[in-house]
Amino acid sequence: MTEILATHVREAHERIRGHVHRTPVLTSTRINELSGAEVFFKCENFQKTGAFKARGAANAVLSLSEAEAARGVATHSSGNHAAALSWAARLRGIRSTVVMPRTASRVKIASVERYGGTIIYCEPNHRAREEAADKVVRETGATLIHPFNDRRVIAGQGTAALELLEDVPGLDAVVCPVGGGGLLAGTAVIARAASPSTRVLAGEPEGAADASASLASGVRHPVETPASVADGLLAYVGDLTFPVIQAQVERIATVSDAEILEAVRLLFGVLKIVVEPSGAVGYAAVAGGGLGVAGKRVGVILSGGNVDLERVLGL
Amino acid sequence: MTEILATHVREAHERIRGHVHRTPVLTSTRINELSGAEVFFKCENFQKTGAFKARGAANAVLSLSEAEAARGVATHSSGNHAAALSWAARLRGIRSTVVMPRTASRVKIASVERYGGTIIYCEPNHRAREEAADKVVRETGATLIHPFNDRRVIAGQGTAALELLEDVPGLDAVVCPVGGGGLLAGTAVIARAASPSTRVLAGEPEGAADASASLASGVRHPVETPASVADGLLAYVGDLTFPVIQAQVERIATVSDAEILEAVRLLFGVLKIVVEPSGAVGYAAVAGGGLGVAGKRVGVILSGGNVDLERVLGL
Numbered sequence: 227m228t229e230i231l232a233t234h235v236r237e238a239h240e241r242i243r244g245h246v247h248r249t250p251v252l253t254s255t256r257i258n259e260l261s262g263a264e265v266f267f268k269c270e271n272f273q274k275t276g277a278f279k280a281r282g283a284a285n286a287v288l289s290l291s292e293a294e295a296a297r298g299v300a301t302h303s304s305g306n307h308a309a310a311l312s313w314a315a316r317l318r319g320i321r322s323t324v325v326m327p328r329t330a331s332r333v334k335i336a337s338v339e340r341y342g343g344t345i346i347y348c349e350p351n352h353r354a355r356e357e358a359a360d361k362v363v364r365e366t367g368a369t370l371i372h373p374f375n376d377r378r379v380i381a382g383q384g385t386a387a388l389e390l391l392e393d394v395p396g397l398d399a400v401v402c403p404v405g406g407g408g409l410l411a412g413t414a415v416i417a418r419a420a421s422p423s424t425r426v427l428a429g430e431p432e433g434a435a436d437a438s439a440s441l442a443s444g445v446r447h448p449v450e451t452p453a454s455v456a457d458g459l460l461a462y463v464g465d466l467t468f469p470v471i472q473a474q475v476e477r478i479a480t481v482s483d484a485e486i487l488e489a490v491r492l493l494f495g496v497l498k499i500v501v502e503p504s505g506a507v508g509y510a511a512v513a514g515g516g517l518g519v520a521g522k523r524v525g526v527i528l529s530g531g532n533v534d535l536e537r538v539l540g541l
Numbered sequence: 542m543t544e545i546l547a548t549h550v551r552e553a554h555e556r557i558r559g560h561v562h563r564t565p566v567l568t569s570t571r572i573n574e575l576s577g578a579e580v581f582f583k584c585e586n587f588q589k590t591g592a593f594k595a596r597g598a599a600n601a602v603l604s605l606s607e608a609e610a611a612r613g614v615a616t617h618s619s620g621n622h623a624a625a626l627s628w629a630a631r632l633r634g635i636r637s638t639v640v641m642p643r644t645a646s647r648v649k650i651a652s653v654e655r656y657g658g659t660i661i662y663c664e665p666n667h668r669a670r671e672e673a674a675d676k677v678v679r680e681t682g683a684t685l686i687h688p689f690n691d692r693r694v695i696a697g698q699g700t701a702a703l704e705l706l707e708d709v710p711g712l713d714a715v716v717c718p719v720g721g722g723g724l725l726a727g728t729a730v731i732a733r734a735a736s737p738s739t740r741v742l743a744g745e746p747e748g749a750a751d752a753s754a755s756l757a758s759g760v761r762h763p764v765e766t767p768a769s770v771a772d773g774l775l776a777y778v779g780d781l782t783f784p785v786i787q788a789q790v791e792r793i794a795t796v797s798d799a800e801i802l803e804a805v806r807l808l809f810g811v812l813k814i815v816v817e818p819s820g821a822v823g824y825a826a827v828a829g830g831g832l833g834v835a836g837k838r839v840g841v842i843l844s845g846g847n848v849d850l851e852r853v854l855g856l
Contacts, residue, residue: 250565252587271813272567498586498815498846531813 230377230470232419235384235412238285242382245284245317246274249386251393251525256496261513264523266397267493268390271501271531275337277458278386278409278529279310279373285382286371287314295320297367302348302355304330305458306530307373312343323368325358327351333534374408375464384412390525391421398522399425403507403529404437404478405459407467413527414474427519428471428478429511431456431486437463438478441471455483458504458530479516486510493528502533545692545785547734550699550727553600557697560599560632561589564701566708566840571811576828577835581712582808583705586816586846590652592773593701593724593844594625594688600697601686602629610635612682617663617670619645620773621845622688627658638683640673642666648849689723690779699727705840706736713837714740718822718844719752719793720774722782728842729789742834743786743793744826746771746801752778753793756786770798773819773845794831801825808843817848 252267270278287299298321301311308324315322322343326335327350338345346362348354363370372379386409387400400417404410414426430438431454440446446468452460463471471478481489486503489510493501508526511517567582585593602614613636616626623639630637637658641650642665653660661677663669678685687694701724702715715732719725729741745753746769755761761783767775778786786793796804801818804825808816823841826832 247568250567252565253562255589274570276813494815498591500809500813500815 230380230411230415232416234377234381235388235416238281238381239385239388241288242281242284242385246280247272248389249273251390252497252499254497257492260492262520263512265509265512266390266394266523266525267497267509268386268525268527269499270386270527270529271499271505275306275310275313276530276532277306277310277505278383278527279306280313281385282379282382282408283307283310283314283371284317286376286378287311287318287320289378290369294369297369298322299371300359300362300366300368301325301371301373302359303373304334306532308334308343309337309341311371312338312341316342321368323362323366325355325362327355333532337532374406374461375466377466380408380412380415380467382412383409384416386527387413388416388420390527391417391424394525396523397421397424397525399427399517399519400525400527401427401429401508401512401517402527403456403459403504404428404430404463404471405434405504406461407437407463407471409527409529410475411467411470414470418474426475427511427517428475429507430478430480431459431507432480432482434460435480437471438480440468441475441478444472454486456486456504456507458502459507477517479511479514481507481510481514485514489513499528500531500533501528502530505530545695545726545730547731549692549696550703550731553596553693553696554700554703556603557596557599557700561595562587563704564588566705567812567814569812572807575807578827579838580824580827581705581709581838581840582812582824583701583840583842584814585701585842585844586814586820590621590625590628591845591847592621592625592820593698593842594621595628596700597694597697597723598622598625598629598686599632601691601693602626602633602635604693605684609684612684613637614686615674615677615681615683616640616686616688617674618688619649621847623649623658624652624656626686627653627656631657636683638677638681640670640677642670648847689721689776690781692781695723695727695730695782697727698724699731701842702728703731703735705842706732706739709840711838712736712739712840714742714832714834715840715842716742716744716823716827716832717842718771718774718819719743719745719778719786720749720819721776722752722778722786724842724844725790726782726785729785733789741790742826742832743790744822745793745795746774746822747795747797749775750795752786753795755783756790756793759787769801771801771819771822773817774822792832794826794829796822796825796829800829804828814843815846815848816843817845820845
């Protein structure tokens with residue numbers, strides 16, 4: 227297995243920097259008072275397509291050879307990666323096909339359509355998704371771009387932390403959410419190299435806590451029926467991402483749905499930004515106290531902002 | 542009357558820059574498509590206290606002599622200036638007294654209290670407000686810091702445009718909301734000096750369109766009973782701010798409450814940020830087409846983010 231190196235993250239950054247936003251870092255005195263840490267928010271909710279997923283998708287698509295690119299790309303996703311891949315494919319002027327469960331939200335479907343992606347609907351289960359995606363790959367020769375278990379995607383996701391560590395030197399810790407582990411693995415790889423004294427930490431929903439359980443036991447194992455308001459973090463940590471996490475991530479704290487929604491409300495009311503529940507899990511973990519970062523300088527990646535707040539907050 | 546000069550804005554920036562956020566400038570391809578202009582959003586909704594008002598208040602308070610400062614500051618306001626002045630006074634370690642109508646919102650009251658301001662309640666009319674404020678000044682020797690009709694405040698508000706023009710060179714136009722005119726006058730003064738080819742434009746609510754009517758007629762005159770969802774823009778343009786606006790602002794477009802709320806929703810859904818109705822009026826004017834900026838590079842100041850969105854949007 228080829229190792230994922232910091233140099234891959236730096237190369238990814240050179241490749242995608244003209245196409246993605248260098249998102250701002252926001253701070254708030256009041257949030258520092260409330261959380262007991264000095265927090266620097268890397269706002270990937272402002273990223274192209276509304277989430278950090280644009281980074282990994284752009285790196286993967288721009289890494290393809292001309293011959294590969296000519297055959298297009300495909301993926302299966304009901305979330306932010308679907309829109310990000312369609313966006314990245316349009317950037318390069320190539321075809322993208324996204325397999326989505328027929329139950330996917332209208333907002334997500336509209337987003338893929340806006341970027342010109344072709345949608346293939348399937349039954350809402352894992353097997354139907356994979357079979358449909360395999361069929362697309364077999365019939366069209368498209369390259370499958372997995373949402374997280376892909377070296378090019380992992381390297382691309384690491385560019386968010388690369389920018390954060392450049393913009394805020396001397397962070398004691400960097401914190402992000404973990405689902406399949408692409409963002410966390412990319413973050414860990416670049417942080418270890420660029421800022422060795424910075425601890426790499428994560429937050430994970432209680433109802434989908436496979437990564438923290440796997441980290442604790444040393445063996446990767448799934449949660450039977452993951453469920454959380456953080457619907458972007460239900461994936462099972464990957465066989466490419468887990469070894470990186472195991473080697474380089476110090477701690478993963480779990481947070482309840484109530485804590486996640488409280489974080490969304492606070493970021494909305496105090497920081498004046500829209501963050502989706504999955505995107506707020508890193509901050510929820512800091513606020514929850516389980517990461518041991520009191521009094522520290524902490525970079526928190528807010529990973530996405532694609533949400534109907536009226537639905538989530540019950541407003 | 543002493544003229545307000547660009548040099549006053551530059552001095553204000555030196556004075557306050559260590560205390561306020563240099564707020565980020567956000568862009569969105571989709572908003573450019575929707576509005577037909579290339580828009581650069583200066584996010585003063587992320588400013589200290591949640592609005593640009595922190596700039597003018599900080600400049601005024603930090604400009605006081607030691608003797609003046611020792612006697613404290615006072616104002617009458619039911620809006621963002623009240624919290625901003627209390628915040629600025631705490632910064633300098635001096636006393637602030639804010640006269641507020643007994644009908645002021647709980648959120649606004651809580652905000653002044655958080656910063657340590659003393660609140661004096663009065664009847665909700667202009668005369669009661671002024672009398673109560675005059676009484677405070679008479680009895681304590683406090684310096685009255687008017688929300689907009691004050692040279693130090695106007696110079697401070699101009700620092701937002703100063704940063705925007707530095708961060709985005711070559712803007713064809715800069716647009717902000719107008720209520721009493723402090724932000725617009727400060728913006729006009731610095732834009733004319735720092736970037737003479739940049740047009741200075743504004744948006745104003747239809748229901749409080751005294752500034753646009755005064756600009757058209759050449760004579761300052763109030764609206765009888767101003768009313769708008771943009772509750773921060775109901776003030777009558779000042780006798781200090783109006784001459785500056787008259788001399789240096791090219792056009793003020795009026796927008797309906799429906800257009801303002803649509804702008805708030807769009808900024809929320811696409812830009813992923815929380816902007817109060819008053820803060821979105823500049824963008825509503827751009828989107829409405831009344832400013833003649835199609836195809837142009839336009840800086841838009843989003844002036845504040847202090848809002849209960851559930852109330853305003855009827856979510």
